[in-house]
Amino acid sequence: MAEDNTSSDSCCTAFLREFRLNQLGYTDVVGWNDDFTRSWLIKDRRAFLKVRIALLVLIFALFVWSSLDMGVDGDYKYWWIYVTHWSLLVELLYFASAVYTQWRAEEKGEPSGRWWVYLSWILHDIAYPASFFVTVNYWLLVYSPPLRAISTFTHGVNFVVILADTMLSSQAYRLSHGVYFLLYAIVYIIWSLIFHAAKATNQDGNRYIYSSLDYKEDAGGAVVTIAIALIGVLVIILPLLWMVTYIRTQRSNKSKLANDSMTNMPATTVDNLMSI
Template identity: 30%
Template structure:
């Protein structure tokens, strides 16, 4: 209990609002590896990026073929997929940058591309979980499909969370309590978009005067309740992301033999350490 209390006491410090972290290697090395080579994480992130790109392209192409591509942009699922694509893409970029040019210096602030990756990760992970839960608890039972292909619709609302879970469990970067403002801001932007879209006369792909029937702004009372509950769920999922990060780090410390880690010159490009 004292360890938990100490952990949360550390997490609520105002300094934790920032995008700074003393251990730079947490952003490009896995907590499960025993070398300082950037290659394993680079390859893994590239696989996840290509998988996400394939899902996004498949979804977008089907919308284009049906002449409804403009509607692709109104759904939270596709906003979430876009955030996953950007997260995995920036993850590949961070790993590639380290591989070709060497580790990040601890003398300066975290580079903008690392901070961008961190923010995108903080947003995409709980939002992916939220979208999966939202779909399988509310939309699926109601027979509502965002995708124009049933198989893809089912896959999209499961693979999104799987990709982010795999990225989370294979990474080392921390998840901070006070970074909750990042996914919350993302959700608020989507909510504002939904309100503007509704009152501007926007419809879903079938011509209904809403994006989701459970979020119909012509019935503000019910919709506001759904929005509040969804916001609370998003906070819980951010806490779940934190818990998974802590469990990942704790388990990896028990399983990985840190004594065999190879320490290299911090100024040396890690592409030279592939076989370290």
């Protein structure tokens, strides 16, 4: 099952379990119809599907808006160099796959082991921390006045959207799966080095993508920035996001136990409680 924390687990026990090697894989999706398509809070699955479609439309609107924002000035080719836009694209793909996965469950009743279930899980494992990482780094390292609406939406609202989906869903976020986000981050670092080696420039004519990654003028500073960012991901961001999801899982389990208790309670007892 994807949501694999039980209500009896202490936080420390659940945290330590995340470091087992068998947690790295994506093979345990036997209960995908519940784990990837059910909301512990929105009981009507079709209503939850509509919520996810709305979130998909919102992210798609942000994707189009950010593309047009650079495109109107003839700078669209530079849109692809930024990690913000990479992460926005991954988030868009995640919501598209999540909606498709849920639709297949509702309309087709598909069995487990389908490729789109794995795709949805992998994309979430990258998009969830990526959106938070991009938001934090933008406001700490990149932002300079004046404040622009598009910057707020692509460095904040995008994270709120995927956080809302995560908190509403029953899909697990394994701490060990943070390694896949780290691989994503390393790919971007390699891309920034290729960008520098090719003597490419951003839309302002600078020999770097971000000033904090200026390998030409401050290679040492760039290395320190990368090291701090990666350590921050390992020590702060991934455990924090896991903790948020763990708390949701505990609330979900308690809600399920309460519902099961009500279901198994004799009808006369339920009627007496309802009349109080």
